[in-house]
Amino acid sequence: MDFNSYQKEALHTDRVPTRDDAVSLIVPMLGLAGETGQLLSEYKKHLRDGEAHRLFKERVSEELGDLLWYIANVASKFDLSLSDIAAANLTKVKQRWASERAEPFTFDAEFPEGERLPRRFEVELFDVEAGARQRVRLLIDGKPVGSELTDNAYDSDGYRFHDVFHFAYASVLGWSPITRALLQRKRKSRPLLDEVEDGGRAAVIEEGVVALAFEYARRHHFLDGVAALDFQLLRTIKDMTAHLEVRRCTTGEWEQAILQGFDVWRAVSAARGGHIAVDLGARCITFLDPSAGQESRA
Numbered sequence: 001m002d003f004n005s006y007q008k009e010a011l012h013t014d015r016v017p018t019r020d021d022a023v024s025l026i027v028p029m030l031g032l033a034g035e036t037g038q039l040l041s042e043y044k045k046h047l048r049d050g051e052a053h054r055l056f057k058e059r060v061s062e063e064l065g066d067l068l069w070y071i072a073n074v075a076s077k078f079d080l081s082l083s084d085i086a087a088a089n090l091t092k093v094k095q096r097w098a099s100e101r102a103e104p105f106t107f108d109a110e111f112p113e114g115e116r117l118p119r120r121f122e123v124e125l126f127d128v129e130a131g132a133r134q135r136v137r138l139l140i141d142g143k144p145v146g147s148e149l150t151d152n153a154y155d156s157d158g159y160r161f162h163d164v165f166h167f168a169y170a171s172v173l174g175w176s177p178i179t180r181a182l183l184q185r186k187r188k189s190r191p192l193l194d195e196v197e198d199g200g201r202a203a204v205i206e207e208g209v210v211a212l213a214f215e216y217a218r219r220h221h222f223l224d225g226v227a228a229l230d231f232q233l234l235r236t237i238k239d240m241t242a243h244l245e246v247r248r249c250t251t252g253e254w255e256q257a258i259l260q261g262f263d264v265w266r267a268v269s270a271a272r273g274g275h276i277a278v279d280l281g282a283r284c285i286t287f288l289d290p291s292a293g294q295e296s297r298a
Helices: 003-012 021-052 056-077 082-097 163-173 177-183 191-197 200-218 231-240 251-271
Strands: 120-130 133-140 273-279 284-289 294-297
Touching (some): 003 056, 003 082, 021 056, 056 082, 120 163, 133 177, 163 200, 163 251, 177 200, 191 200, 200 251, 231 251, 251 273
8 A cells, every 4th residue: 555545544534623723633643652652662561571572563563553644644634745755754864874976076077177176186284373373374285275274262172274174075075165265266157156156155154064063073072983963963054055056965975074074174183284185086085194104094
């Protein structure tokens, strides 16, 4: 039986009065809560009694069926299709964990070379003393770019090295208005696209994403040992960038960009600088460990 057929049949067995919308909705809502409790109770018996709870699977099947009925009922009363809900959920879940694709997005393949992000480049960041404040200078392929950055905070927290995150977004997502500005690779041959995708608003949004992820990471040991991010963070980032070309990237790809960025940021912050390699083709950002004389993969 398909979801839509089940939803229609289930609605025929609804005995909740529909003249009062509040009652009509609260009863199946409470039913969802109650049946979830029943499902947990059956699992509790299974943990306690083991094989002695011989009807465990049958009871679980029954409770799941009751849950499905209440879900279908709620969907009907909100005029939603259970089939559409299931399809949308599968799409969301697939995007949540999808971090690999045959060809990474570059968003600039059809543009002149001077308007394309380099597919590989190296960056050097190093601390300089400036009175009581530490500042970071940035070199890309040996050439100075941008302004010296401080932590913009009362206490030193390493935020002055945050350009690492822009380079992580460029490498993993193929997207970073800030990196384009630093490298002077804005797509000026198409003025409207340059204004929307490479202009000030897009750059502010990217800086907002960096700040949001940094505050999240601060509360989680700067993601040291963390392999997965909270979905609400990723969803917020997707909402922030929904009108930009990077919307084509999945939450799984965003997760990889953020995790790789913090892997390299922790290394750079601990060393108070260092060399990093940005590789759009391999979709990775790498800390180049000068003491080991080899690359340390992020």
